[in-house]
Amino acid sequence: MAQQIADRRDVDFVLYEQFDAESLTQHERYRDMNRKMFDMVVSEARNFSIKEILPLNEEGDRVGLAFENNQVRVPESFHRAYRLLCEGEWIAMTEDPEIGGQGLPHLIAQAAAEYIVGADFSFGAHGFATHGAAKMIEVFGTGKQKEMFLSNMYSGRWGGTMVLTEAEAGSDVGNLSTTATRNPDGTYNITGNKIFITNGEHDLTENIIHPVLARIEGATAGTKGISLFIVPKIWVNEDGSLGEPNDVVCTGIEEKLGLHASPTCQLAFGGKGNCRGLLLGEENKGMRVMFHMMNEARLGVGALGLFNASCAYLYAVNYAKERLQGRDLSEMMNKDAPQIPIIRHPDVRRMLMWMKVHAEGMRSFVYYVAHLFDRTECAGDEEERTRLQDLVDLLTPVIKSYCTDRGFECTVQAIQCYGGYGYTRDYPVERLMRDSKINSIYEGTNGIQAMDLLGRKLGMKKGAVFMDLLGEMQKTVSAARQAPGLEGSAEKMENAVNQLGNLAMHIGKTASSENFRVAFAHSMPFMDVVGDTIMAWMLLWRAAVAAPKLEKAVGRAEGEARAEKIRKNKNAAFYEGQLQSAAYFIESLLPLTLGRIQSIQADCRAVVDIPEVSFGG
Ligand SMILES: Cc1cc2nc3c(=O)[nH]c(=O)nc-3n(C[C@H](O)[C@H](O)[C@H](O)COP(=O)(O)OP(=O)(O)OC[C@H]3O[C@@H](n4cnc5c(N)ncnc54)[C@H](O)[C@@H]3O)c2cc1C
Incomplete structure (x- = not known):
C-alpha cells in the first residue's frame, strides 16, 4: 500500500475555504504573493515528502543509528533528503528573505510542515529544532550573534538543539546543576551533564549549535537564577568561520520505543574544563528566552499529534476498503454471501469515523493557531495584536496536550482497524504508534500542560x-x-x-x-x-x-x-x-x-x- 500523508483536499479546504488564506495577500506583508504561489509551495512540500521523506521511515526504524567513538551516524538515506531540505529552503519558511527565509504566511508554512515534518519526525526534527534555536538567536541575540549564527542555521548548514534536561531536572527544570563561570574575554565556561538531547550529536551538519540552560555561579536557586548560553559543538569565530572543537562530548544515545533514527543524546559539557559558551539574552533571564523556543516547540509537537492522526487514519481507511472479511450484517445467516470489505462493518466505520473527526478537527485547530500568528502580524492596531497573541498563549498547552493525546489514540485505533496485521511490522501503523508516544512526554509532559492551562492560562x-x-x-x-x-x-x-x-x-x-x-x-x-x-x-x-x-x-x-x-x-x-x-x-x-x-x-x-x-x- 502507498505510504500515506495528509489528504490534500482536506488541507486545501482548511486553507482556502475555512480560513481564506488568499485574503492574506491583501496585506502589505504578503502583497507580492498569490494563490498560485501558495499552491506551488504546498505541492512542492507534498512531492518532496512523498518522494524523499516518507521512504526514510523504513531504514530509519529498522536500521536506526550507529554510535561509535562518541559520534552518531544517521541512516545513510537521510543525507540526500537533508541536502534537499536545505536546498528547498524548508527550514525558515516564515522568516524574512533578508535573513534566509521564504517570507511565507504561517498558515501556508503549516501546510508545508504537515508534509515535511509529518512524514518522518526522526528526519523532520532536524529542521524543527534548528529553526527553534535560530529563532531564539534572531529574537534575543546581539547583532554580532545574529551575524555569526543565523544564516548558517536557517540554511541548515548548521544544526540546532535545545538543551534543558538533566537527570535530576526533567519537568523541574529549575533544579538543574549545570554551571557557568565568566571568562575575562566575555565568554562563559560551561560544566555539566545533560540527557535526552534530541540531535545532540549527528553527522548531517558540519556544526551543531546548542542552546544550553545553566546557572552562573552564585545565581539564585530555581528558574530565576538560570541563564541561557549558545554553545557550539565547534567554536565559531567572530567572523563566522569555524574554530577549534568545543569541549562537548556525546557520551551515549538512548535505545527507545520509537523514533529509532532520532539521536537522543547524553552530552557532557566541559568534561575537560574547556567548554565555552556565549550568553544569549541577559544573565539570569534564560528561562524567558528559552520559553520562546519551548512555546514554538509545544505548538510544533502538538501539530505532530495531528500529523500522526492523519497518517494513521489514511492508512486505516485504505486498508479497510481492501481487506475482505465477514459478511454484511443483513446476510449473517447466508453462508453463500460474499465476503465484504471491512469498511462496511458498522464497528469498523465507527473506528474510522472517530479517527476522521479527530484528524480533521485537529487540522483545523492547528491551522487556526497558525492563522492567529498571521492575523497578529497583519493586525492594524496594538489592541488587536495583543488579543490575538493572548489567544495563542491560551491555546498553546491545549494544542500540545490534547492533539498529542488524540494523535496517539488515533494510531492505536488504526492498529485495531488492521486487526492482527496492524500489530505486525509488515504494516506501518505499529511504527506510527511507537513514534507518536513520545509527543505526550517531551516539551513539557501533558500533565504539566494541563496544569499550565488551569493554573496560568485560564486566569489570564x-x-x-x-x-x-x-x-x-x-x-x-x-x-x-x-x-x-x-x-x-x-x-x-x-x-x-x-x-x-x-x-x-x-x-x-x-x-x-x-x-x-x-x-x-x-x-x-x-x-x-x-x-x-x-x-x-x-x-x-x-x-x-x-x-x-x-x-x-x-x-x-x-x-x-x-x-x-x-x-x-x-x-x-x-x-x-x-x-x-x-x-x-x-x-x-x-x-x-x-x-x-x-x-x-x-x-x-x-x-x-x-x-x-x-x-x-
Ligand atoms: C526521545 C526524547 C527526546 C527528548 N528531547 C529533549 C531535548 O531535545 N531537550 C531536552 O532538554 N529534553 C529532551 N527530552 C526530555 C523530556 O523533555 C523530559 O523527559 C520531560 O520533560 C519529562 O522529564 P522526566 O523524563 O525527568 O520526567 P519527570 O519530570 O520525572 O516526570 C515523571 C512524571 O511525573 C509527572 N510530574 C513531574 N513533575 C510534576 C509536577 N510538578 N506536577 C505534576 N506532575 C508532575 C510528569 O508529568 C510525568 O508524568 C527528551 C526526552 C525523550 C524521551
Missing part, C-alpha cells in the same frame, strides 16, 4: 482571554444557524460552550481555594473538555462552510438520487463528509464531554484523599 487577564475564546466559538454557532440543516447542531454547540464557561468558573474558583488539590486532580479532564469543545467548534465551522456548497452541488435531490449525485461528485462527497463529521462529533461524542463536565463539577476527592499506603504496590 482575570479570565477575559478564556471568555474571548468562548466568544470566538459563539461566532461559529451564529454562522452555523444560517447554514442549511445545522440549526440543531448549532444549538447543541451553544449549550456546550455555555457549560464550558460554567465549568471554567467552577474549576478556576476551586483552584484558588483551599481545595486547590482537587482542582488540579481534574486538570487533565478539564484539558480534555476544552479540547473536545474546540473539536466540536472546528467541525461545526467546517460544516457551516460545507453545507451551502453541498446544497448547491446536489440541489433538491433526495434519497437514492441524492446519494448518486454524491457518489459521482468528489466535491459533494467531501462536503457530505464534513456534515457527517460534525453530526457524529456533536451527537455522539459531545454528550460524553458534557458528562465529563458534570464529573469534574462533582469535585470528587478520592484522588487527593487516598492514603499513599492504600495505592498498594
Whole structure:
C-alpha cells in the first residue's frame, strides 16, 4: 500500500475555504504573493515528502543509528533528503528573505510542515529544532550573534538543539546543576551533564549549535537564577568561520520505543574544563528566552499529534476498503454471501469515523493557531495584536496536550482497524504508534500542560482571554444557524460552550481555594473538555462552510438520487463528509464531554484523599 500523508483536499479546504488564506495577500506583508504561489509551495512540500521523506521511515526504524567513538551516524538515506531540505529552503519558511527565509504566511508554512515534518519526525526534527534555536538567536541575540549564527542555521548548514534536561531536572527544570563561570574575554565556561538531547550529536551538519540552560555561579536557586548560553559543538569565530572543537562530548544515545533514527543524546559539557559558551539574552533571564523556543516547540509537537492522526487514519481507511472479511450484517445467516470489505462493518466505520473527526478537527485547530500568528502580524492596531497573541498563549498547552493525546489514540485505533496485521511490522501503523508516544512526554509532559492551562492560562487577564475564546466559538454557532440543516447542531454547540464557561468558573474558583488539590486532580479532564469543545467548534465551522456548497452541488435531490449525485461528485462527497463529521462529533461524542463536565463539577476527592499506603504496590 502507498505510504500515506495528509489528504490534500482536506488541507486545501482548511486553507482556502475555512480560513481564506488568499485574503492574506491583501496585506502589505504578503502583497507580492498569490494563490498560485501558495499552491506551488504546498505541492512542492507534498512531492518532496512523498518522494524523499516518507521512504526514510523504513531504514530509519529498522536500521536506526550507529554510535561509535562518541559520534552518531544517521541512516545513510537521510543525507540526500537533508541536502534537499536545505536546498528547498524548508527550514525558515516564515522568516524574512533578508535573513534566509521564504517570507511565507504561517498558515501556508503549516501546510508545508504537515508534509515535511509529518512524514518522518526522526528526519523532520532536524529542521524543527534548528529553526527553534535560530529563532531564539534572531529574537534575543546581539547583532554580532545574529551575524555569526543565523544564516548558517536557517540554511541548515548548521544544526540546532535545545538543551534543558538533566537527570535530576526533567519537568523541574529549575533544579538543574549545570554551571557557568565568566571568562575575562566575555565568554562563559560551561560544566555539566545533560540527557535526552534530541540531535545532540549527528553527522548531517558540519556544526551543531546548542542552546544550553545553566546557572552562573552564585545565581539564585530555581528558574530565576538560570541563564541561557549558545554553545557550539565547534567554536565559531567572530567572523563566522569555524574554530577549534568545543569541549562537548556525546557520551551515549538512548535505545527507545520509537523514533529509532532520532539521536537522543547524553552530552557532557566541559568534561575537560574547556567548554565555552556565549550568553544569549541577559544573565539570569534564560528561562524567558528559552520559553520562546519551548512555546514554538509545544505548538510544533502538538501539530505532530495531528500529523500522526492523519497518517494513521489514511492508512486505516485504505486498508479497510481492501481487506475482505465477514459478511454484511443483513446476510449473517447466508453462508453463500460474499465476503465484504471491512469498511462496511458498522464497528469498523465507527473506528474510522472517530479517527476522521479527530484528524480533521485537529487540522483545523492547528491551522487556526497558525492563522492567529498571521492575523497578529497583519493586525492594524496594538489592541488587536495583543488579543490575538493572548489567544495563542491560551491555546498553546491545549494544542500540545490534547492533539498529542488524540494523535496517539488515533494510531492505536488504526492498529485495531488492521486487526492482527496492524500489530505486525509488515504494516506501518505499529511504527506510527511507537513514534507518536513520545509527543505526550517531551516539551513539557501533558500533565504539566494541563496544569499550565488551569493554573496560568485560564486566569489570564482575570479570565477575559478564556471568555474571548468562548466568544470566538459563539461566532461559529451564529454562522452555523444560517447554514442549511445545522440549526440543531448549532444549538447543541451553544449549550456546550455555555457549560464550558460554567465549568471554567467552577474549576478556576476551586483552584484558588483551599481545595486547590482537587482542582488540579481534574486538570487533565478539564484539558480534555476544552479540547473536545474546540473539536466540536472546528467541525461545526467546517460544516457551516460545507453545507451551502453541498446544497448547491446536489440541489433538491433526495434519497437514492441524492446519494448518486454524491457518489459521482468528489466535491459533494467531501462536503457530505464534513456534515457527517460534525453530526457524529456533536451527537455522539459531545454528550460524553458534557458528562465529563458534570464529573469534574462533582469535585470528587478520592484522588487527593487516598492514603499513599492504600495505592498498594
Ligand atoms: C526521545 C526524547 C527526546 C527528548 N528531547 C529533549 C531535548 O531535545 N531537550 C531536552 O532538554 N529534553 C529532551 N527530552 C526530555 C523530556 O523533555 C523530559 O523527559 C520531560 O520533560 C519529562 O522529564 P522526566 O523524563 O525527568 O520526567 P519527570 O519530570 O520525572 O516526570 C515523571 C512524571 O511525573 C509527572 N510530574 C513531574 N513533575 C510534576 C509536577 N510538578 N506536577 C505534576 N506532575 C508532575 C510528569 O508529568 C510525568 O508524568 C527528551 C526526552 C525523550 C524521551
